[in-house]
Amino acid sequence: GAVVSQHPSRVICKSGTSVKIECRSLDFQATTMFWYRQFPKKSLMLMATSNEGSKATYEQGVEKDKFLINHASLTLSTLTVTSAHPEDSSFYICSAPGNLAGGTSETQYFGPGTRLLVL
Amino acid sequence: QQQVKQSPQSLIVQKGGISIINCAYENTAFDYFPWYQQFPGKGPALLIAIRPDVSEKKEGRFTISFNKSAKQFSLHIMDSQPGDSATYFCAAPAGYYNQGGKLIFGQGTELSVKP
Numbered sequence: 001g002a003v004v005s006q007h008p009s010r011v012i013c014k015s016g017t018s019v020k021i022e023c024r025s026l027d028f029q030a031t032t033m034f035w036y037r038q039f040p041k042k043s044l045m046l047m048a049t050s051n052e053g054s055k056a057t058y059e060q061g062v063e064k065d066k067f068l069i070n071h072a073s074l075t076l077s078t079l080t081v082t083s084a085h086p087e088d089s090s091f092y093i094c095s096a097p098g099n100l101a102g103g104t105s106e107t108q109y110f111g112p113g114t115r116l117l118v119l
Numbered sequence: 120q121q122q123v124k125q126s127p128q129s130l131i132v133q134k135g136g137i138s139i140i141n142c143a144y145e146n147t148a149f150d151y152f153p154w155y156q157q158f159p160g161k162g163p164a165l166l167i168a169i170r171p172d173v174s175e176k177k178e179g180r181f182t183i184s185f186n187k188s189a190k191q192f193s194l195h196i197m198d199s200q201p202g203d204s205a206t207y208f209c210a211a212p213a214g215y216y217n218q219g220g221k222l223i224f225g226q227g228t229e230l231s232v233k234p
Contacts, residue, residue, distance in 0.1 A: 004162075034221060043208060043224045044163070093162050097220030108153075108220050110162035 003027055004096050006111035013084055014119055021079045021114045023050075023094030029074040030096035034108070035067075038091040050077040050094075084118040091115055123211050125225025132232050138196040140228045142209035147190065149211045153222070154183065154194045157206045166207070167194070199232045206230070 003026040013019050023033055031052045036044040048069055049057040056069035066088075068080040081088050093113040124143045132138045144152075153168035169176045169183040169192065176183045182195040196203055209225040 006162075032220065041227075041229070043227045046213065046221065046223065049221060095162075095220075107165060107168070108222060110155075110164065113160070113162045115160070
């Protein structure tokens with residue numbers, strides 16, 4: 001099946017630093033990827049849509065200057081949390097739609113997530 | 120924004136029992152309803168999905184029942200096993216059109232299957 005990877009799986013950083021999270025589709029191309037944020041025991045909150053070759057589209061209330069998204073290629077999207085603060089600590093998950101065997105163009109394949117802790 | 124409301128928030132079921140999780144949606148234009156399973160510290164994985172042209176879809180022990188008139192769909196896990204213990208999310212396409220797979224999620228149901 002389709003595989004989406006994320007790196008790193010876990011990161012601890014100091015307040016004020018920037019952290020980059022990578023999302024890769026390993027066996028299919030993704031012109032669109034999505035970034036979600038999840039708090040403990042909560043649902044997934046869509047942050048933004050990453051578009052290859054164009055600017056990301058952010059959901060209402062998400063600071064685009066805080067969460068920089070770059071879709072560098074058909075298999076890679078990055079989320080950079082700039083000037084991170086403790087309130088940015090969360091579980092960040094990416095996904096990519098794939099029209100593969102057994103699925104449809106709407107089937108979302110999720111990465112394993114990145115746990116960010118800002119001290 | 121259109122919402123998907125999921126219940127119950129948590130569910131405890133004995134091994135071998137039936138787990139039932141319900142979701143209600145608002146937008147009648149939604150045309151794809153997936154269920155995702157998430158284990159602690161992992162990303163969600165697609166479990167089963169249904170389109171509104173059918174009322175039921177079954178895959179192994181997992182069944183989706185869909186009630187278009189009531190704008191509700193539910194997940195049934197038959198013969199529940201301890202390995203099914205996870206958080207389950209229903210979802211629907213965000214917006215009025217399928218925006219390239221963009222999803223909105225229900226609140227999640229934490230299922231615990233007791234041996």
